Amino acid sequence: MILDAKIPAGELADKWDNYKKHAKLVNPANRKKVDVIVVGTGLAGASCAASLAEQGYNVKSFCFQDSTRRAHSVAAQGGVNAAKNYKNDGDNVYRMFYDTIKGGDFRSREANVYRLAECSAQLIDQAVAQGVPFAREYGGYLNNRSFGGVQVSRTFYARGQTGQQLLLGAYQALMRQVSLGKVKTYTRHEMLELVVVDGKAKGIIARDLLTGEIERHAATVVVLATGGYGKVYYLSTLAMGCNSSAICRAHKKGAFMSGVSWIQFHPTCLPQSGEHQSKLTLMSESLRNDGRIWVPKKAGDDRPPQSIPEEERDYYLERKYPAFGNLSPRDISSRAAKERIDAGCGVGPMKNAVCLDFSKAIKEQGKDKIKEKYSNLFTMYEKINGINAYEQPMLISPAAHFTMGGLWVDYQLMTTIPGLFALGEANFADHGANRLGANSLLQACVDGYFIAPYTIPNYLADEMKVEKVTTDHPAFAEAEAAVRAQLSQFLNSKGTLSADHFHKTLGKLLYNKCGLSRSKESLTKAIEEIKQLRASFNKDLKITGDDKVNSELEKAGRIADYLELGELMCYDALTREESCGAHFRDEYQTPDGEAVRNDQDFCFVSAWEWKGEGVAQELHKEPLVFENVELTVRSYK
Amino acid sequence: MKLSLKIWRQEGVDTKGAMINYELDDVSEHMSFLEMMDLLNETLVQKGERVIEFDHDCREGICGQCGMMINGRAHGPLANTTTCQLHMRTFKDGDTIYIEPFRATAFPIVRDLKVDRSGFDHIIQAGGFITAGAGQPPEANSILISHETAEAAFDAAACIGCGACVATCKNSSAALFTSAKITQLALLPQGKLEAADRVVNMVEQMDAEGFGHCSNTEACEVECPQAISVLHIARMNYEYNKALILKP
Numbered sequence: 001m002i003l004d005a006k007i008p009a010g011e012l013a014d015k016w017d018n019y020k021k022h023a024k025l026v027n028p029a030n031r032k033k034v035d036v037i038v039v040g041t042g043l044a045g046a047s048c049a050a051s052l053a054e055q056g057y058n059v060k061s062f063c064f065q066d067s068t069r070r071a072h073s074v075a076a077q078g079g080v081n082a083a084k085n086y087k088n089d090g091d092n093v094y095r096m097f098y099d100t101i102k103g104g105d106f107r108s109r110e111a112n113v114y115r116l117a118e119c120s121a122q123l124i125d126q127a128v129a130q131g132v133p134f135a136r137e138y139g140g141y142l143n144n145r146s147f148g149g150v151q152v153s154r155t156f157y158a159r160g161q162t163g164q165q166l167l168l169g170a171y172q173a174l175m176r177q178v179s180l181g182k183v184k185t186y187t188r189h190e191m192l193e194l195v196v197v198d199g200k201a202k203g204i205i206a207r208d209l210l211t212g213e214i215e216r217h218a219a220t221v222v223v224l225a226t227g228g229y230g231k232v233y234y235l236s237t238l239a240m241g242c243n244s245s246a247i248c249r250a251h252k253k254g255a256f257m258s259g260v261s262w263i264q265f266h267p268t269c270l271p272q273s274g275e276h277q278s279k280l281t282l283m284s285e286s287l288r289n290d291g292r293i294w295v296p297k298k299a300g301d302d303r304p305p306q307s308i309p310e311e312e313r314d315y316y317l318e319r320k321y322p323a324f325g326n327l328s329p330r331d332i333s334s335r336a337a338k339e340r341i342d343a344g345c346g347v348g349p350m351k352n353a354v355c356l357d358f359s360k361a362i363k364e365q366g367k368d369k370i371k372e373k374y375s376n377l378f379t380m381y382e383k384i385n386g387i388n389a390y391e392q393p394m395l396i397s398p399a400a401h402f403t404m405g406g407l408w409v410d411y412q413l414m415t416t417i418p419g420l421f422a423l424g425e426a427n428f429a430d431h432g433a434n435r436l437g438a439n440s441l442l443q444a445c446v447d448g449y450f451i452a453p454y455t456i457p458n459y460l461a462d463e464m465k466v467e468k469v470t471t472d473h474p475a476f477a478e479a480e481a482a483v484r485a486q487l488s489q490f491l492n493s494k495g496t497l498s499a500d501h502f503h504k505t506l507g508k509l510l511y512n513k514c515g516l517s518r519s520k521e522s523l524t525k526a527i528e529e530i531k532q533l534r535a536s537f538n539k540d541l542k543i544t545g546d547d548k549v550n551s552e553l554e555k556a557g558r559i560a561d562y563l564e565l566g567e568l569m570c571y572d573a574l575t576r577e578e579s580c581g582a583h584f585r586d587e588y589q590t591p592d593g594e595a596v597r598n599d600q601d602f603c604f605v606s607a608w609e610w611k612g613e614g615v616a617q618e619l620h621k622e623p624l625v626f627e628n629v630e631l632t633v634r635s636y637k
Numbered sequence: 638m639k640l641s642l643k644i645w646r647q648e649g650v651d652t653k654g655a656m657i658n659y660e661l662d663d664v665s666e667h668m669s670f671l672e673m674m675d676l677l678n679e680t681l682v683q684k685g686e687r688v689i690e691f692d693h694d695c696r697e698g699i700c701g702q703c704g705m706m707i708n709g710r711a712h713g714p715l716a717n718t719t720t721c722q723l724h725m726r727t728f729k730d731g732d733t734i735y736i737e738p739f740r741a742t743a744f745p746i747v748r749d750l751k752v753d754r755s756g757f758d759h760i761i762q763a764g765g766f767i768t769a770g771a772g773q774p775p776e777a778n779s780i781l782i783s784h785e786t787a788e789a790a791f792d793a794a795a796c797i798g799c800g801a802c803v804a805t806c807k808n809s810s811a812a813l814f815t816s817a818k819i820t821q822l823a824l825l826p827q828g829k830l831e832a833a834d835r836v837v838n839m840v841e842q843m844d845a846e847g848f849g850h851c852s853n854t855e856a857c858e859v860e861c862p863q864a865i866s867v868l869h870i871a872r873m874n875y876e877y878n879k880a881l882i883l884k885p
Binding site for chain 1: 678682762765776790821
């Protein structure tokens with residue numbers, strides 16, 4: 001199969017305009033005859049559902065949480081990028097495009113990234129119109145700050161809770177459409193299967209997590225906006241419920257999966273403190289604007305960080321990457337931290353952290369100023385660790401965070417299954433092999449507010465002529481039977497090990513063998529071990545409780561999917577014999593430890609096709625064509 | 638540490654519940670409260686028993702999904718803290734801890750410690766938004782908002798909708814939740830034209846959901862993880878009365 005990205009003709013700056021000019025429309029009178037399913041209610045899902053409902057389509061919105069307002073977009077802290085150039089510091093759409101392409105290590109599509117930068121300004125307008133209380137200057141104008149990977153101030157923020165405020169804006173827009181009768185929400189519902197009829201997505205099978213009922217939902221279009229799968233590592237910055245099930249089930253129905261091994265490790269998380277831990281908490285990257293990162297120069301230095309004198313500290317980011325210093329991109333910063341920790345210079349009880357030090361900023365700007373910028377983060381830090389970070393350095397460590405991989409989509413955000421769209425973190429597009437800070441909220445919102453509302457109607461316009469599928473179609477019965485069979489297998493499993501046991505084991509395995517760095521040897525081993533773990537899962541799993549409200553049963557399905565996804569991640573990483581962005585292969589590095597990319601052989605997006613149980617997946621390649629930027633060695637020195 | 642836990646178990650909305658005793662060893666002081674619950678559930682799975690259902694998700698104090706009464710207090714003994722951000726170092730070896738769901742008529746119990754808080758969504762649906770269409774908004778800097786106003790709006794907007802305010806109120810009032818949204822939107826120039834309808838509709842919906850009236854005990858502010866101020870309730874009352882008086 002040849003992957004057609006359907007990139008519109010014309011100059012880079014004109015492509016999106018050209019697309020919109022020619023995108024087909026659906027007669028307003030016909031829109032009320034069309035049902036759309038949107039799975040996920042984060043920034044991408046809520047904004048898409050609200051926008052399509054506003055156009056007149058009937059939208060069914062699904063989420064597993066008890067309210068659509070709780071999607072994990074709510075936890076994003078730092079900010080959202082937009083090329084507004086309010087600071088007159090040289091920002092523009094092209095520069096933002098270039099920063100993002102470079103930040104992604106030249107592994108994303110030019111056209112998608114340009115569109116992202118182009119729509120960014122409009123997103124700020126949209127959010128302000130909705131009442132998102134972004135930070136303001138005293139004169140009433142919007143304020144900005146800088147973020148990792150760029151040298152201009154293009155990040156808009158609402159204290160350290162930008163994701164929360166943007167999400168509440170989208171949630172309110174969604175609730176407005178609910179009140180207008182255009183959206184019906186299905187909270188505490190989990191999509192367990194995609195229904196495909198004649199090669200097109202026509203609905204989903206969902207489980208009501210309260211009653212246990214298996215429901216059939218038909219639609220003309222299915223949108224997956226289900227977020228990322230970083231929780232595959234168990235310990236990650238993601239919410240406990242974040243999962244890959246929707247995209248994995250779609251994958252097995254024919255949607256290709258791309259760039260799955262590109263998983264960002266966020267450099268500013270709280271370090272693991274013991275085996276009991278269920279997650280790693282993210283501290284906003286914005287802290288790097290004022291916090292300086294260092295470790296003791298001497299390996300094994302046991303002194304408390306605050307008692308280590310200045311001359312014995314190694315500000316390794318400032319030393320190695322003087323141009324960007326503490327604002328170096330996430331993959332560079334995370335790897336540099338790992339390198340120092342591996343060299344024995346880590347601090348903290350488990351020697352797995354580096355210092356994020358605010359003493360200089362407090363001296364220069366005063367405690368009140370720092371408090372105004374980051375007080376909620378300092379409070380959170382103290383709640384979790386019992387340490388006052390105004391008085392001693394925060395301890396931070398890299399943790400699995402954002403997934404650049406996901407379902408393959410074309411320029412229209414449509415997967416290889418016609419009628420199935422993937423938005424936000426659930427798709428692979430825009431970020432390449434590394435996401436720059438403050439671009440995730442942007443992509444999710446832009447996909448939902450500004451892109452899908454054009455591209456989905458373009459698809460629907462042709463689909464209006466096709467007869468509607470109902471839930472009586474045999475494809476629904478078949479999909480439902482498969483879901484029931486899996487649930488009953490879980491409920492009847494008579495093993496001895498909990499679902500969490502398998503999740504933790506898989507996570508540890510992936511951290512060690514397909515984490516911040518990978519090698520042919522580690523990946524080959526991981527694939528073998530995951531196979532064994534899956535065999536054990538099928539035999540030794542123990543699920544208690546009934547088929548109604550049962551969190552153990554929910555976990556089991558998600559872990560079954562993670563086991564398959566984890567294996568695919570390793571294959572993806574194994575076949576990519578280069579280092580790029582978040583993907584660092586030990587075999588491909590310079591003598592001083594910098595990533596070595598191979599554009600000759602790997603300037604493509606991997607797209608994996610499911611070929612059936614127990615059969616190796618087929619790798620397809622979408623070549624990446626760069627017409628507007630030169631592929632350079634990514635340097636932040 | 639070793640703990641004695643007394644936890645509310647209830648099969649579903651129509652069944653009777655009861656406090657059940659559990660003993661738990663090997664609790665680390667570094668665990669979050671929910672990690673302690675995970676540990677307890679792991680022991681239940683090993684015994685072949687149904688786990689204790691509780692709501693949780695982000696475990697960062699921001700999603701608002703977690704929440705339970707711990708020793709009679711919403712989200713436990715610390716001020717301005719969600720259950721996920723409560724750590725076991727707050728307790729000591731040998732403690733007995735009582736754990737119950739958030740209780741309110743408008744929050745029916747789903748199972749064990751899970752409750753249904755969809756009443757909050759219904760209040761927002763009644764007008765807790767600005768009627769801004771998607772796609773063609775005005776330039777953001779064309780709407781000037783002073784630093785102080787933006788910050789004040791944010792103070793109100795920070796509500797995470799966890800329901801601790803309702804659970805701790807002797808009247809099960811949702812006044813703090815509702816007023817926070819009303820204040821945020823009332824402070825901003827956007828959506829001014831619909832402000833009167835908004836407040837009336839939201840307040841009426843709050844009553845329709847079965848939440849009680851506010852009698853100004855201010856307990857809600859004490860238990861709110863975001864320290865949302867009760868002054869917003871005063872603002873809501875002001876906006877409500879203004880809307881009724883000025884109603885054409």
